[in-house]
Amino acid sequence: MTVKTGWRGRFYEDFEVGDVYQHPLGRTVTETDNTWFTLLTMNTAQIHFNNAAGEASEFGRCLVNSTLTLAIVAGQSVIDTSFNAIANLGWEDIKLTRPVFAGDTLYSETTVLNKRESRSRPHAGLVQVTTRGLNQDGEQVLSYTRTFLVHKRGHTAPAAFPAAKTPFTAPEASLA
Numbered sequence: 011m012t013v014k015t016g017w018r019g020r021f022y023e024d025f026e027v028g029d030v031y032q033h034p035l036g037r038t039v040t041e042t043d044n045t046w047f048t049l050l051t052m053n054t055a056q057i058h059f060n061n062a063a064g065e066a067s068e069f070g071r072c073l074v075n076s077t078l079t080l081a082i083v084a085g086q087s088v089i090d091t092s093f094n095a096i097a098n099l100g101w102e103d104i105k106l107t108r109p110v111f112a113g114d115t116l117y118s119e120t121t122v123l124n125k126r127e128s129r130s131r132p133h134a135g136l137v138q139v140t141t142r143g144l145n146q147d148g149e150q151v152l153s154y155t156r157t158f159l160v161h162k163r164g165h166t167a168p169a170a171f172p173a174a175k176t177p178f179t180a181p182e183a184s185l186a
Contacts, residue, residue: 019093021163022135025122031090032119036146037082039074041112047078074110079152083143086118091141094166096134096159104154108145115146123155133165 056063064072143152
């Protein structure tokens with residue numbers, strides 16, 4: 011038996027200017043997600059959690075909190091972009107291009123804009139990307155530009171995975 015590790019993300023050397031990463035996981039936003047996030051972040055805008063206020067608005071229903079939309083889209087991108095990041099260095103040009111509602115499913119894709127080696131950290135490089143979020147109909151709902159500092163290959167600590175205290179015994183395989 012061979013133990014194989016899962017995807018460990020990209021390192022500085024893996025990024026090529028112009029590459030586009032279509033992130034693999036879609037995420038349907040629920041009313042509960044929106045209410046919890048809105049209350050957790052102490053956003054008191056009634057349009058996010060008061061159905062009467064949402065119905066009275068030009069949208070006719072509650073809007074998903076835009077920072078929740080940003081958080082989901084950014085989170086979707088991590089596996090392909092900043093899994094091995096040391097730090098986010100900046101977020102720019104955040105645009106909310108279409109409203110998001112409970113029940114919408116968000117997808118995202120990222121384009122590599124620029125990269126350069128770090129002048130002060132020889133084990134890392136800077137990468138600049140633009141990411142956009144799409145809804146289930148392929149309509150863009152959000153976009154932003156982000157710069158992060160990312161490790162070069164061979165300069166990260168091994169992934170934390172506990173040593174098993176007992177050996178694993180696989181059951182006999184049976185495909186009847």
